[in-house]
Amino acid sequence: MKEFVLRDTTLLCPTCNSMFGTKTLAASPDITAETPVEADLHRVLPDPALRAAFVAMCSACGYAWWVQAFKTHPFDSKLLPKPLSLEYPKRFAHAVLTGRSNGSHSLDLALLALNGYWCSREAGNPEIRFLELAHHEMDNTLKLDDWEGSRGYYHYVMGEICRQLRDFKAAILHFEKVTPIANIPQELLDRQKVLAISGDCDPAVMPAHLVELMFVDQGAKV
Ligand SMILES: [Zn+2]
Structure with a gap:
């Protein structure tokens, strides 16, 4: 079975052109029915450093964004100044x-904030302000009349x-707006509605057969 692999990488900042060293995710095990996935549709990662590697931050100017926005450079990253020693979830706040x-589009900001929340949970220190920020930006996204996502x-x-x-009342209202085209299994929707109706706010683990249906059969990666 493949393991998660973080690799020292040299990246070029798209804003100030500085080179900096950071860890990037070079490999990750495939999702199987046994992989822990939560009902808000994210894979639980075993180390906050892994999720933090989704985002890179330039140590010269502070520009932070999804790692794909940076070009790699063959220079040996060990010879470069060390990156800012930010706690992992903070990287998402900078992004x-x-x-x-x-x-940037509010959906990008919502997804960055959600990843910050998940990263803070993976670091053992859940920071609810990330979830509040994700709520604010997702609300902005869903209010956009011309958004075709x-x-x-x-x-x-x-x-x-x-x-x-x-906010259980709002949760139920949103669950009721999920359309068949969204490809959310009815069983998952029903489970989460029951949790909302019963006032349960805890993160919920998805059962193996739904992980298989939503992630394994679709060939999802991280
Ligand atoms: Zn920069």
């Missing part, structure tokens, strides 16, 4: 700030955000 100052899918995610923030 949200970068996105805001660049006028997967509205039904994100109503489901928003339902889970609201449920975990203890």
